[in-house]
Amino acid sequence: MDRIKHWLYDYLIELGTTEAAAKYLNMLLLLVALFILIFIVDFIARKLLIGVFSQFASKSKTNFDDLLVANKAPRNIAHIVPLLIALEFVPIVLADFGYYENIAEKGLKVFGVILMLWIARSLLNTVKDYLKTLKQFKDKPIASYIQVFMIFAWVVGIFSCLAIITETNFIKFITGLGAASAVIILVFKDTILGFVASIQVSINDMVRIGDWITFEKYGADGDVTEITLATVKVQNFDKTITTIPTYALISDSFKNWRGMTTSDGRRIKRALYIKQDGVKYLSEKDVEELKDIQLISSYLESRQSDINAFNTERNINKELLINGRNLTNLGVFRKYIDSYLKQHSAINKDMMIMARQLAPTTQGIPLEIYAFSSDKRWENYEYIMSDIFDHLIAALPYFGLEVFELPSNSVFKANHA
Incomplete structure (x- = not known):
């Protein structure tokens, strides 16, 4: 040498x-x-x-x-x-x-x-x-755990480099940093919170990559594309990206639509607001005319027979419709909705199907449709729901009912002409 x-x-x-x-x-x-x-x-x-x-x-x-x-x-x-x-x-x-x-x-x-x-x-x-x-x-947040390990490795690496430069034993160098631990914790506060949140999110299976979540506080409404130690990236349906702190997933409230996507149907829950002054009892003539509607003809036959038997048995005076038992146009329309939904090809028949009346409001009587579409894809779901309500809105006049809507400018102009 x-x-x-x-x-x-x-x-x-x-x-x-x-x-x-x-x-x-x-x-x-x-x-x-x-x-x-x-x-x-x-x-x-x-x-x-x-x-x-x-x-x-x-x-x-x-x-x-x-x-x-x-x-x-x-x-x-x-x-x-x-x-x-x-x-x-x-x-x-x-x-x-x-x-x-x-x-x-x-x-x-x-x-x-x-x-x-x-x-x-x-x-x-x-x-x-x-x-x-x-x-x-x-769909697991693997990147979060990798980042945690790399942060730990870089911290150890930096301390090792400083120990080499200062020619200090590594253990003694780490021991000497004990006094600065409070500062270190403060500096890495977000990292520590993110690490804890990542573990809780993973263990509790709160969010997976690919889940559709809605987080109103951060304006997020879309699919989770990435879960890291510090942030969760959501690609919204308008193709923008929203970044949410990972810790927010356990500290704030958000909606995860995974339950819907893994179920057998996607819920339809929307109401028609019916004008109250259009609700009435149905006369014999009205019932006979409605029997031409195939979906409810057998129901009307059976129901009318039961009502007539009840009223005759009790000798009810039917010159006044309010006496005894009667059919109403709103009740028959509700039955029509129920029958229509049960025969609709896009509705899941194994899940709940219901047409219910809610408490009256200043905008009319809410007649809510509660059912589940078999197709859960957003575009098809919207098409199915629109198709159902197109039909029901067009069917209302056959029952002598109207949808409530606020008057337009043309109505005010016509009234003051």
């Missing part, structure tokens, strides 16, 4: 060069030679390692090794060989320059720590990408 250290130095001294100049020239030439050696070794190591991994990946059935190559894991691992060569030969090259040798060794060790972090990141990103290809992990 001594011959390598001073092989040019001795030659320069023989040529009459000063001792100081000989030392510097000897060091510079050895440094250039070391750089060239490191470059060649790094190039060869990268080519060999990447080539081996690529060949293995092409023959392997799993895509894990392909993801290793894509995340540059072989490239980062290949840097270990030139780093070890540098650590071995730097003390030789800088043998006569102790101060610079110390700085160079510290720099190489710091680079070694960073290189280990790069390798760890490549491997963890590979694991994350691979797990996302598996069905059972596709």
